[in-house]
Amino acid sequence: xxxxxxxxxxxxxxxxxxxxxxxxxxxxxxxxxxxxxxxxxxxxxxxxxxxxxxxxxxxxxxxxxxxxxxxxxxxxxxxxxxxxxxxxxxxxxxxxxxxxxxxxxxxxxxxxxxxxxxxxxxxxxxxxxxxxxxxxxxxxxxxxxxxx
Numbered sequence: 001x002x003x004x005x006x007x008x009x010x011x012x013x014x015x016x017x018x019x020x021x022x023x024x025x026x027x028x029x030x031x032x033x034x035x036x037x038x039x040x041x042x043x044x045x046x047x048x049x050x051x052x053x054x055x056x057x058x059x060x061x062x063x064x065x066x067x068x069x070x071x072x073x074x075x076x077x078x079x080x081x082x083x084x085x086x087x088x089x090x091x092x093x094x095x096x097x098x099x100x101x102x103x104x105x106x107x108x109x110x111x112x113x114x115x116x117x118x119x120x121x122x123x124x125x126x127x128x129x130x131x132x133x134x135x136x137x138x139x140x141x142x143x144x145x146x147x148x
Contacts, residue, residue: 001127001129002127002129002130002131002135003122003126003127003128003129003130003131004052004130004131004136005050005051005052005065005066005130005131006050006051006052006053006131006136007019007020007050008020008034008050008051008052008122008126009029009031009048009049009050009051010048010049010050010051010054010114010118011031011042011046011047011048011049012046012047012048012049013047016033016034016035016121017033017034017035017051017118017121017122017125018031018032018033018034018040019031019032019034020050021039024041024042024043026043026044027044028041028042028043028044028046029041029042029046029048030042034121034122034125034126035121035124035125051065051066051118052064052065052066055068056068056099056102056103056107056111056115057102057103057106057107058099058101058102058103058107059101059102059103060101063099063102065115065118066130068098068099068115069118069119069122069128069130070128070130071098071099072094072098072115072116072119073128074098075094075097075098076094076098080119080120080123080124081094081116081119081120081123082094082116083116083120084113084114084116084117086116088109091109091112091113091116092109092112094112094116095107095112
């Protein structure tokens with residue numbers, strides 16, 4: 001099954017990733033943890049981001065997270081990424097191998113730690129076979145009964 005990064009959420013102040021389930025009556029969201037499948041209701045004021053909306057800085061511009069994950073997987077193979085508790089040099093070395101043109105002036109080790117945590121959670125509880133924008137749009141149209 002393909003992973004839809006537009007439905008995978010990160011919420012400021014919480015650990016881990018969530019899959020969007022539904023919208024709440026007050027404009028928040030109900031989401032299910034990828035790791036333990038527990039559902040949580042987040043308020044409208046929660047700082048929620050989808051992984052599809054996140055990118056890292058490179059010397060050529062921004063690189064979407066799906067491309068970052070693909071580049072990391074090419075370097076790591078079937079291995080998990082180093083823990084976010086790994087030494088900074090180990091994380092920097094990994095990103096230098098996977099994305100040699102990352103912008104070190106704007107993409108910090110603290111960002112790398114988040115990315116490797118997300119990478120490992122996707123590796124363990126989802127798939128690196130990502131839904132494309134076109135597939136997501138076609139799926140939306142099919143669910144809404146919209147014809148081309």
